[in-house]
Amino acid sequence: xxxxxxxxxxxxxxxxxxxxxxxxxxxxxxxxxxxxxxxxxxxxxxxxxxxxxxxxxxxxxxxxxxxxxxxxxxxxxxxxxxxxxxxxxxxxxxxxxxxxxxxxxxxxxxxxxxxxxxxxxxxxxxxxxxxxxxxxxxxxxxxxxxxxxxxxxxxxxxxxxxxxxxxxxxxxxxxxxxxxxxxxxxxxxxxxxxxxxxxxxxxxxxxxxxxxxx
Ligand SMILES: Cc1cc2nc3c(=O)[nH]c(=O)nc-3n(C[C@H](O)[C@H](O)[C@H](O)COP(=O)(O)O)c2cc1C
Numbered sequence: 001x002x003x004x005x006x007x008x009x010x011x012x013x014x015x016x017x018x019x020x021x022x023x024x025x026x027x028x029x030x031x032x033x034x035x036x037x038x039x040x041x042x043x044x045x046x047x048x049x050x051x052x053x054x055x056x057x058x059x060x061x062x063x064x065x066x067x068x069x070x071x072x073x074x075x076x077x078x079x080x081x082x083x084x085x086x087x088x089x090x091x092x093x094x095x096x097x098x099x100x101x102x103x104x105x106x107x108x109x110x111x112x113x114x115x116x117x118x119x120x121x122x123x124x125x126x127x128x129x130x131x132x133x134x135x136x137x138x139x140x141x142x143x144x145x146x147x148x149x150x151x152x153x154x155x156x157x158x159x160x161x162x163x164x165x166x167x168x169x170x171x172x173x174x175x176x177x178x179x180x181x182x183x184x185x186x187x188x189x190x191x192x193x194x195x196x197x198x199x200x201x202x203x204x205x206x207x208x209x210x211x212x213x214x
Contacts, residue, residue, distance in 0.1 A: 005087035018093035096141035128169020
C-alpha cells in the first residue's frame with residue numbers, strides 16, 4: 001500500500017490556486033492508488049514556530065540523552081518527520097511569496113531538517129537519510145518564471161526546494177508551475193481556463209509516476 005503526504009502552505013484557503021491544484025493531484029492519485037493512504041498536513045494550522053536556542057540544543061543532543069523538556073520541544077518536529085518517513089510520495093502546494101517559499105513552509109523545513117534524523121554528517125560530507133521518496137511541488141505565482149522569461153532569475157522557489165530536499169535525500173522531484181496567476185485578478189483569464197492546463201499536467205504527472213518501474 002502506498003502513502004501520499006499532502007502538504008499545503010497557502011494562507012488563502014478556498015481562493016488558493018496551489019490548494020486547488022494539490023486537491024486535484026490527491027484526487028488523481030487516489031484513483032490510481034485505490035488502496036493508498038493520504039496523510040494531510042496544513043502548514044497554516046500547524047502552530048509552526050521559528051526554531052530557537054532551546055530547539056537547536058535539543059536537536060543536537062543524542063536522542064537517548066533527551067530530558068523530558070527536550071522531548072517536548074522536539075515533539076512537533078518528531079511528528080512532522082514521522083509523516084515524511086511514513087509516506088512514499090509527497091505533494092506540496094507552494095504559493096510563491098516574495099520570490100521564495102511562504103514562511104510557513106520555511107518553518108516546516110527548519111523543523112524537519114534534523115541531524116541524525118533526515119540527514120547525517122560523515123567524513124565524506126552530509127548525506128540525506130530519506131530514501132526512495134518522490135516529491136511533486138505545485139507552485140503558484142503571480143508572474144511567470146519559466147526558462148527564458150525575463151523574471152527567470154528571480155525564482156528562488158525551485159532552486160531552494162531542490163537543494164533543501166536533496167540535502168535530506170529526496171532527489172526524485174517534479175515541479176508543476178502554475179505561473180501567471182495575476183492574469184486571473186486582472187480579469188485577463190478566468191480561473192477555470194487558467195487552471196485547465198495545470199490540471200492536465202497534474203494528470204499526466206500522476207500517470208507518468210504510475211508507469212515508472214518501482
Ligand atoms: C504575500 C504575497 C507575496 C507574493 N509574492 C509574489 C512574488 O514574489 N512573485 C510572484 O510572481 N507572485 C507573488 N505573489 C502572488 C502569488 O504567488 C499568487 O497569488 C499565487 O496564486 C499564490 O498562490 P495561492 O493562490 O496558492 O495562495 C505574492 C502573493 C502574496 C499574497
